[in-house]
Amino acid sequence: MKKILIIEDDTAIAEIERDFLEIDGYHTVIATDGIEGQRLALTGDFDLIILDLMLPGINGYEICRTIREKTDIPILMVTAKFEVADKVRGLGLGADDYIAKPFSPTELLARVKSNLAQYERLKNGGADRSREIQAGPIRMNKLTHRVYVHQQEVEFKNKEFELLLLFVSNPDIVFSKEQLYERIWGMDAIGDLKTVAVHINRLREKVEKDPQNPVYIQTIWGAGYRFRI
Structure with a gap:
């Protein structure tokens, strides 16, 4: 049984989340403030964390940063904020x-199932995970999740790694935002496609010498993105 931590200060929302998740077979634990939520996240054996941003004690951004320094389990941010900057900040923290x-x-x-499935696939993705793949200056190890750009190791978060691996494995193929969302987040494009754009920008910051004028991860206007060697 997968164990999920819900960090949410609105008790009514937390209980609704708990009820639906437990009906579907998940075991859940609720924390209603940031301090307790962070403590549980760092000491409990959880498979996924549902994290609200606006919390008493410690806000969700700080909790996300702290969790990501210790573990790579999926973090699903839940918030009433709609500003693009808030999404960029949360995704940038991991x-x-x-x-x-x-x-x-x-x-x-759907989001919980998708993120759990994607995480399991990354961790237990089959025999070919032991092989390395290289395209241009980028070398990726699918078993260790290590990435080298121009011979220098660069850290990539889970979804960043998956997205880069998809590009490197399919050079010159154009992927639309909808296709990328479906392939990486594991669902039809019902989510916020700005998530894709944020992750593309993160990749460019890590693999391009000049992210404003990308050489490898190119935008094909009206179509999507492609990886060029």
Whole structure:
């Protein structure tokens, strides 16, 4: 049984999340403030964390940063904030996905299942995971999740690694935002496609010498993105 930590100060919302998740077979633990949530996140054996941003004690951004320094388990941020800057900040700190209030319980379940499945696939993805793949200046090890750009090791978060691996494995193929969202986040493009753009920008910051004028991860206007060697 997968164990999920819900860090949410609105008790009514937390209980709705708990009820729907437990009906679907998950074991849940609720923390209603940031201090307790961070303590549980760092000491409990959880498979995924649902994290609100606006919390008493310690806000969700700080909790996300602290969690990501210790573990790579999926973090699903839940918040009432709609500003793009808030999403960029949360994803930049290592959150795997982002869902804005109000949301339907069925969408939450879909996001949870998708992120758990993607994480399992990354960790237990089959025999070919031991092989390295290289394209241009980028070398990736699918078993260790290590990435080298121009012979220098660079750290990539879970979704960043998956996205880069998809590009490196499929040079010159154009992927639309919808296709990328479906392939990396594991669902039809029902989520916020800004998530894709944020992750593309993060990749460019890590692999391009000049992220404003990308050589490898190119935008094909009206179509999507492609990786050029």
